[in-house]
Amino acid sequence: MYQKFIHDYFEGNLSKEEVDFLFAQLPNDNDLKKEFESQQDLLNLIKQDKINTTTPVALTASLFSKLNYGIPFEGSKILSKNKNYRWVYSALLLLFVVTIPLTLYFTVNDSQLKNSTKSNNTTKTNQINKNNNISFINNQNLTINKIENNDKDNSLYQQNLLLSDNDLYKKRNLSKNKKNFNDKLENSSFLNILEVNHSNFSSRNNEYINNFFNNSIKMDNNINSNILENNVLVLNNNLYKLKNLEIYFDFKNNLNNEPNIKLNNSSSNLTNLNLGFKYKLNENSKVGFEIGQENFTQNFRTFDGLIYQQSPNLLYLGLNYTYLANFIELPMDAIPYGQISALATTIGPILKINSGISLFANNNLSINLGIEYLSLYYNVNSNIYNSSKINVTGGLVFKF
Amino acid sequence: MKDFSKMSDSELTTFLKSESKSSKEAAFAEIYNRYNNMVYNYCIKFLNNRNDAYDVFQDIFLNFIQYVNREGSINNLKHFLLKSSRNSCINFIKKHKEKVELDLDKIEFSNEEREYDKLDKLRYAISLLEPSLKEVTILRYYEDLSYEEIANLVNESLGVVRNRIYRGKKRIIEILEKLNKKNEKKIKINK
Numbered sequence: 001m002y003q004k005f006i007h008d009y010f011e012g013n014l015s016k017e018e019v020d021f022l023f024a025q026l027p028n029d030n031d032l033k034k035e036f037e038s039q040q041d042l043l044n045l046i047k048q049d050k051i052n053t054t055t056p057v058a059l060t061a062s063l064f065s066k067l068n069y070g071i072p073f074e075g076s077k078i079l080s081k082n083k084n085y086r087w088v089y090s091a092l093l094l095l096f097v098v099t100i101p102l103t104l105y106f107t108v109n110d111s112q113l114k115n116s117t118k119s120n121n122t123t124k125t126n127q128i129n130k131n132n133n134i135s136f137i138n139n140q141n142l143t144i145n146k147i148e149n150n151d152k153d154n155s156l157y158q159q160n161l162l163l164s165d166n167d168l169y170k171k172r173n174l175s176k177n178k179k180n181f182n183d184k185l186e187n188s189s190f191l192n193i194l195e196v197n198h199s200n201f202s203s204r205n206n207e208y209i210n211n212f213f214n215n216s217i218k219m220d221n222n223i224n225s226n227i228l229e230n231n232v233l234v235l236n237n238n239l240y241k242l243k244n245l246e247i248y249f250d251f252k253n254n255l256n257n258e259p260n261i262k263l264n265n266s267s268s269n270l271t272n273l274n275l276g277f278k279y280k281l282n283e284n285s286k287v288g289f290e291i292g293q294e295n296f297t298q299n300f301r302t303f304d305g306l307i308y309q310q311s312p313n314l315l316y317l318g319l320n321y322t323y324l325a326n327f328i329e330l331p332m333d334a335i336p337y338g339q340i341s342a343l344a345t346t347i348g349p350i351l352k353i354n355s356g357i358s359l360f361a362n363n364n365l366s367i368n369l370g371i372e373y374l375s376l377y378y379n380v381n382s383n384i385y386n387s388s389k390i391n392v393t394g395g396l397v398f399k400f
Numbered sequence: 401m402k403d404f405s406k407m408s409d410s411e412l413t414t415f416l417k418s419e420s421k422s423s424k425e426a427a428f429a430e431i432y433n434r435y436n437n438m439v440y441n442y443c444i445k446f447l448n449n450r451n452d453a454y455d456v457f458q459d460i461f462l463n464f465i466q467y468v469n470r471e472g473s474i475n476n477l478k479h480f481l482l483k484s485s486r487n488s489c490i491n492f493i494k495k496h497k498e499k500v501e502l503d504l505d506k507i508e509f510s511n512e513e514r515e516y517d518k519l520d521k522l523r524y525a526i527s528l529l530e531p532s533l534k535e536v537t538i539l540r541y542y543e544d545l546s547y548e549e550i551a552n553l554v555n556e557s558l559g560v561v562r563n564r565i566y567r568g569k570k571r572i573i574e575i576l577e578k579l580n581k582k583n584e585k586k587i588k589i590n591k
Contacts, residue, residue, distance in 0.1 A: 004566060007570075045522050067428070
């Protein structure tokens with residue numbers, strides 16, 4: 001009986017007189033009062049339901065992913081509430097990878113120190129004659145005329161060692177020559193003539209020349225000063241460090257992107273690239289810093305059961321460690337390498353493993369060809385997910 | 401730097417056809433921010449199934465983008481999205497759901513063991529309304545539309561809309577009372 005009347009009141013359809021009449025009757029009529037409270041409760045309940053019903057974040061993310069749009073601020077704010085923890089994960093991964101080259105570096109230094117001590121002991125019997133003579137031939141070739149051993153039991157002989165342009169920047173060949181030279185030093189007295197073309201002293205090989213003189217032969221000050229004056233060998237320590245630096249640029253073609261390859265189709269070959277520099281620690285090891293961009297498909301199930309997919313372009317930065325397998329002989333002056341990188345993004349850390357070959361075009365330029373595996377780790381609603389991908393990589397390396 | 405939050409709906413719609421991807425994304429994000437809850441409320445209440453609502457919800461916005469790219473402009477964005485929501489939900493029900501006549505004596509929750517709160521009961525009651533009552537109830541009480549706006553949207557006269565809103569509300573109260581009585585009986589038996 002009163003239902004329609006009270007409904008009209010709540011809908012604002014009653015006149016002022018009707019409203020006055022309603023409120024005059026309410027205290028005296030229990031049925032009217034009950035009906036009034038029932039409708040009022042319903043409207044309050046609907047208001048409460050309205051406040052509690054909002055679009056789930058996962059649904060928003062799913063829609064924006066389908067549109068290939070970035071997730072709007074409100075959504076991303078909720079999704080990234082654990083962002084600080086992600087940086088902690090990234091930092092831990094970085095720390096882990098950084099310890100590898102540092103450990104190797106100090107291990108190598110330690111062994112070099114031991115070798116040096118050993119070498120100093122042997123020089124007592126292999127003293128170099130003070131009459132050593134360094135002269136420069138017209139085309140600025142360096143000639144070591146005479147190196148004598150005091151051990152008279154060994155026969156004196158002369159060897160011409162000519163290192164050609166190609167020989168010098170080929171590590172293995174130089175290593176071999178160095179080894180031969182050392183063998184001869186250890187076993188017999190000899191007179192060596194070493195002709196080294198000026199232009200052959202590339203940055204890449206300075207360390208060998210440096211080691212060659214510092215470790216294998218003890219030379220007097222005159223020799224060193226002559227070398228410095230003629231700019232044939234650059235032994236300045238700071239410059240030596242600079243010459244171990246190289247800059248590289250890689251571009252990639254996505255081979256496989258798990259778990260959803262389809263989402264990555266929109267990205268071009270130039271979507272994924274990186275740039276960095278490396279510092280040579282020793283003959284086999286380099287550490288470097290890199291920045292880059294990677295299109296990474298994410299795929300996970302959220303708390304409400306919705307499968308969430310997105311494929312953002314992630315900017316990253318991090319450190320890497322490269323190992324050069326010089327002992328493996330390949331045609332075309334190629335050297336195999338392996339690289340491990342720890343990278344940080346705003347979503348989570350990336351672990352990258354890269355393997356390939358370096359082809360040396362000349363002293364200052366080489367080409368890298370390889371394949372890499374990347375794994376991105378990210379956190380959604382306190383669950384850790386990971387997406388992986390495989391790239392074919394190509395790049396250029398410029399050396400100082 | 402454009403402040404999209406201060407733009408009108410029609411200005412934002414214009415940006416959806418922009419060459420700049422960032423402007424397009426920002427304009428859509430602002431439109432979405434304004435109307436996503438309205439569309440979601442309509443879908444979830446009308447379909448009463450989360451997965452179905454998710455599918456229809458996404459289709460509505462994807463169709464909206466396609467429509468803007470095709471036609472260029474929309475005069476009344478709120479009306480367009482509500483109309484699109486209504487049509488999508490009705491089409492979905494026609495395709496996927498069988499028509500069920502409501503029998504108040506057979507009303508019960510699927511899981512009798514679970515404790516249902518007032519909001520659960522309200523949602524359940526709305527889900528049991530027949531579509532013509534349900535849509536006007538949602539539009540009136542969840543979307544705060546006037547009788548005229550609702551009449552325009554559902555293509556019915558003002559009188560029909562008024563009557564349906566009243567009947568919808570009355571039916572919800574009846575269902576809630578029924579559910580409460582069942583709950584009281586259950587509590588007495590448990591005691």
